[in-house]
Amino acid sequence: MEQKRHYEGLTDTEVLASREQHGANVLTPCEKDPLWKQFLEKFEDPLIIILLIAGFLSIAISCWEYWGLHSEDGVAVFFEPVGIFIAILLATSIAFYFELKADKEFSILNQANDEEEVEVIRNGNATTVAKKDIVVGDVVIINTGAEIPADGRLLEAISLYVDESTLNGESVPAYKSVKEEDFDKDASYATNQVLRGTKVMEGHGIFVVEAVGDSTENGKVFEAAQIDDSVKTPLSEQLDGLSELITKLSYVFAGCIIVGRLIVFFHWQPIVWTLSIPTLIFFWLVIKKFEGWKWFVNTFITIGYFLILMACVVVFHIMLLPEESMTGLLAHTLNTMMIAVTLIVVAVPEGLPMAVTLSLAYSMRRMMKTNNLVRKMHACETMGATTVICTDKTGTLTQNQMRVYQTQFYALDKQQLDESLAARLLMEGISVNSTASLDYSEKDKPEVLGSPTEGALLLWLNDHQISYREIRSNVQIVEELPFTTERKYMAVLVKSTLMEGKQILYVKGAPEIVYGLCKQTDCDVTKEDIERQLEEYQEQAMRTLGFAYQIVDGKEDVFKEGRVVADGLIFQGIVAISDPVRDDVPAAVADCMKAGIDVKIVTGDTSRTAKEIGRQIGLWTSSDSDKNIITGPEFAALSDAELDKRVEDLKIISRARPLDKKRLVESLQRCNEVVAVTGDGTNDAPALQAAHVGLSMGDGTSVAKEASDITIIDNSFSSIGKAVMWGRSLYQNIQRFLLFQLTVNVAACFLVLAGAFMGTESPLTVTQMLWVNLIMDTFAAMALASLPPSERVMKDAPRDRNAFIISRSMGWNILGVGGFFFVMLLALLYIFEHADITALKDIIHLQLGSTNGLSPYELTLLFTIFVMTHFFYLFNARAFETGRSALHFKGCRGLLFIVMIILIGQIAMVELPILQKFFNIAKGGLSLEDWIIIMLGSSLVLWVREAWHLIKPKKK
Missing domain, CATH: 1.20.1110.10 (Calcium-transporting ATPase, transmembrane domain)
Incomplete structure (x- = not known):
């Protein structure tokens, strides 16, 4: 049995002192090659090497002309070879500069993970700080889906399971607890320890930070994270193929130029045509990339071809032009080689990778200003090809500013919170059966930390001058059942001061589910009255929650196999929570539909609520019928073949379950659609990974963000439309x-x-x-x-x-x-x-x-x-x-x-x-x-x- 305690956390002065002593919570990137070495790598291109060799030979010939032949042009003979070197240096320098600039753009984007908000307790108040600002000694609150920001020791753990696969490779989440009897001696890491970079898969807890940054386990094995540009999209494959085709054609032109200029130099003598044989063999090997031979073999063949060519032209010169100077021949041959190689340099669009890189870097940076944080490069391009957007409702289509609109508690007189037992049971149930908190940093306007729906309930208590913190501190938690989308409710068993020697079970969740667990209703309200009230709220697109409680004597089972099995629950009533549609969403949805993009809503709400939201945003019209909407159970009952026939017509999936969204994505992909998916929860990760482009929400879980390609910082659907525009423009x-x-x-x-x-x-x-x-x-x-x-x-x-x-x-x-x-x-x-x-x-x-x-x-x-x-x-x-x-x-x-x-x-x-x-x-x-x-x-x-x-x- 444990009691929810009130933690003071660090003061602002202690935070500064801790950061001074232990450092910031950032990982030092792997050391890169020095700039001079990166610059010299630009000269590893075989074509640049050939140009450099030709340039040096050209200087040698100019030296012979200047000192050996005493050319009338004087030092002017050196201008062209020097100009070649200047041009090569200029081209490589500018390319190097802009590649550095693109790398810098990506580095800025890579740092975005350090800016993610983490819920902590400081100065006795729950608040949020950037991940990089966490210090040793901080008290951190973690919930389902959160990424652990630093190494620490647990102070509280409720049904806490953590995925530590990033550190130990184990696929099964590790159970975490603060109770010594639960400690697993064979575990990779201590049962009461959580580590940076791991993820909360279930439950919640509180821990105190013991190591940050490079001192964490994650820091000891850290390698600088880079934006993933290894994914081969159809565009990148096309560009690779196009570049290869152009390169091969340029080799053909180069070979023809070498043979053509030498044939003309020797006045079209038939024997000179034999130069086409070694030239053809050499460029055929170049096109075949020397069949994958070692570099020294390639170098030997290249030098061999050059020597054979020079030997042939010298022999032809002796045979055909014995009276003319050999210097002119060598200069002409060398110039021919440089022209041929330079033409390859001109023809091959080496600027294409730079154009793509700069376009992506520019787009990614500018997209941040439209609230799109691109996490994976290929997503920019793929977004432009999107044909279907599967979106959730809350926070994306709606404002995610949950407030209690109306309450219907049957045992309360005129909905007022008084000192009656019914009112005190209700206040305690709302306060303790919750993972949300309120940040009172801004005294005039508390900010919700955690679930917006649960936060709306705490705000409702706050509006009635009731301190949820005080209630929590006076309650001992006996056992807790976290909310999951499968069961659609959460429950907590507490030892309360309201009932001496008794325990109280509080349940909260979907009204129809919670009501089904209950034996009776406060004031004996009928099921029909409850359903009528629910229908009224749902027709107004409101989210509804049902509440129940049971007083238990401590001997009977209340939880079994992750379910509530208590058989004496009393249904207390309903709360209607309003979340209005964002002002910009109807126009954004209309723009997407005009652009030929289908929009589909996937939500856990009822069909009535989902249809009303669809109507408000312009998606659901009077011409739509039952073929355009389906419930989660009906969706699951369809075979893949049946779903594929119907999926194009679907606009709304209501009462959707976690894997429904993933199955919807896979069906659309089988129908040759390019699918973008929005999601904010851990349960959305499979769909986000399966989609062509996964769009996580700014306030979503770390698991969802990691599975996504783009993070919509402001959670708005209009930002998704802007991402499509950027993708198409790119x-x-x-x-x-x-x-x-x-x-x-x-x-x-x-x-x-x-x-x-x-x-x-x-x-x-x-x-x-x-x-x-x-x-x-x-x-x-x-x-x-x-x-x-x-x-x-x-x-x-x-x-x-x-x-x-x-x-x-x-x-x-x-x-x-x-x-x-x-x-x-x-x-x-x-x-x-x-x-x-x-x-x-x-x-x-x-x-x-x-x-x-x-x-x-x-x-x-x-x-x-x-x-x-x-x-x-x-x-x-x-x-x-x-x-x-x-x-x-x-x-x-x-x-x-x-x-x-x-x-x-x-x-x-x-x-x-x-x-x-x-x-x-x-x-x-x-x-x-x-x-x-x-x-x-x-x-x-x-x-x-x-x-x-x-x-x-x-x-x-």
């Missing part, structure tokens, strides 16, 4: 990046390949292609990943979760626009090669002649036109599938900042003398007239799109 941002990047790839790859076989200088040099890769890949990833969500996406139907990310319209845009850019640039390449262009306006008076090569000025024009046409196309890609103008910039400060960097960088590269030398730009750059013509001509891609946007039919 998917579209990734599509926009792919649209832009692949359009650039089509134009660049075919242009360089065509130049190789035309025998011209490469239309784009290595440094220029690296700059294109930087602005069109890395910067574009940043620009398009940071686009804000659009409410317009909520007007679209849910996307097919397994549909290929490159839609038909995207495919036509990539081929059409990329192909147009290629043809336009190829035409300019031909013109520049067959005409002497000294100013861009010379094209108006064009006179084509024989091949006369490309001047530095003409190559500068081609490079600038390539960049600026794609620069303006970035705006088109940004507006893709938005239904808006490409010049709509609201909320796009990040995009505008990045496009300004691209524009200023391009102008500086062309006009600043020091940069001209590094990027093979003509001395003197371009004239103002050239810039105006290029800007106007290149921007046509934007104005044509805007004109089409104005005249094309709008989507309904």
Whole structure:
């Protein structure tokens, strides 16, 4: 037998002293590699290594030209190889910076667990503090579903079972008690001890903290927790497959460029075509990833191919061009290799992982401002494909501000609490048969800690100036039966001062269940009167509780096998508790249904209550019938086949039991629906784990939160709608990046390949292609990943979760626009090669002649036109599938900042003398007239799109 005691806990001064002595309740993350080592890892990419080797060889050739051949260009021969290194360093540095930024975003999210509220007693008052603020000596209150915040020794334990599997691997929860006779000597941890990171599966208790942070058992085996991004969603699998396909195609282009440029160098001599054999073998092995061989074998093969290629071209040079200098051959071959590798770097969308990472990090951080704490990365994307939301009622659809609306206690005169025995029995039953508490920190407005329903009863007592604490402190608990959703009631047997030498059993729960346990009713009220009263309350969507008591002599059994077996219970009456619908929920539900998302309510309330809530939020209409609602027992009686036929029509499951929600999710998934589920209790964990996206509530249990993918901090359904909007917008941002990047790839790859076989200088040099890769890949990833969500996406139907990310319209845009850019640039390449262009306006008076090569000025024009046409196309890609103008910039400060960097960088590269030398730009750059013509001509891609946007039919 134990007495509920009043604990004082620590004072504020003692808390500070304890934290100073024992430290904070946080776990020190595992030590990461130093930044310099993380940066050097960026250079482990085989393509970057090849570029670096080629760059060093290029410097060696420049040294030979400068000191051995005394080149007329002087130190200018070093500018291009140095420029290659600068471009490589710039690209890797920016990628490294933004990866660090994304890691920082995730680290902030990972710390969210330390901010979870824990119920403690301090200064003699029950209150809540953040988990990280728990200190040694704190008195902590734990209830079913709670995660233990620190190691400690139990002061009280009522039917307490704790899951310690995270520490000892045992699947069976450990029984915890403060009674020495219950201690298990063979248990992994002491029976009166609770440990950080374990979970309360049943019962409740109070413990005093003995260790925090790294000093806990959990801290001793801790590894830094990371957001789980290992889950392979259909999107991540598609992106992996797409990247692999593009990489393979880029290898084909690279091989063709190597062979093509060397064949043209040797004037198309047939014997030179034999170079295609080793090139074909080498790139076939690269595509096959060297069949999984060891790295040193791969390195040997790569060096072997390079040596064979160099040996062949030297032999061909001796045979076919014996009178020409070998230096030109080596420089050309080396430049060819660098162009080929650089094209692979440009073509492979290495910015795609960055775009996805930045989009996810940006979305996750911004979603926190809309009360969505994303716990698992893949949930952002999957939320956008959701077709069904299964939601509970309390706290999600309703305000979760439970207050007693009306009472019907039959033995009380006019519902007033007086000094009669009936009133005192009722007050004692409410006070002791409860796991809730009130926080009196704010004296004008006590705050409920624990179950809102039970808290409403304590608030009702408080409104009548009755101290539940005083009543609890005068009562001794003999035995207790915690509430479960299976039995739908809770009970406590106490030794009370109201009855000397007697014990009193108090029962509270669902009225129909509690009434069924009773032998009689106070004042002999009939069952019909009670049912009539219940129906009235339930039709108003109120939660009802029934109360009963029995005076026992201590000899008879009252509990057996987890049930009340006492046979003399007296039904005291009913309480109606009101929880109004949230103001924003009807509009949020309407938005989801307009977006093609079905909403289904799963609740433990009666059918009448559930239908009334459904009616208030706009889900239940006059056209709905019995086929749209089902009770828990009826639901359980259906076979899987029967359920699958009916599940699409269901809108409400009332009197639902814990596993009903999980079975509903599995049935919807068999019907190819993408399901999101809300839940706040430990019993919701199976459904949260089974769903495509589990949404736990901010005030839910730790078990529910851990099983979920997203935590809705404010518990509101409207926040769920915002999560869908973010998910859909995220998917579209990734599509926009792919649209832009692949359009650039089509134009660049075919242009360089065509130049190789035309025998011209490469239309784009290595440094220029690296700059294109930087602005069109890395910067574009940043620009398009940071686009804000659009409410317009909520007007679209849910996307097919397994549909290929490159839609038909995207495919036509990539081929059409990329192909147009290629043809336009190829035409300019031909013109520049067959005409002497000294100013861009010379094209108006064009006179084509024989091949006369490309001047530095003409190559500068081609490079600038390539960049600026794609620069303006970035705006088109940004507006893709938005239904808006490409010049709509609201909320796009990040995009505008990045496009300004691209524009200023391009102008500086062309006009600043020091940069001209590094990027093979003509001395003197371009004239103002050239810039105006290029800007106007290149921007046509934007104005044509805007004109089409104005005249094309709008989507309904």
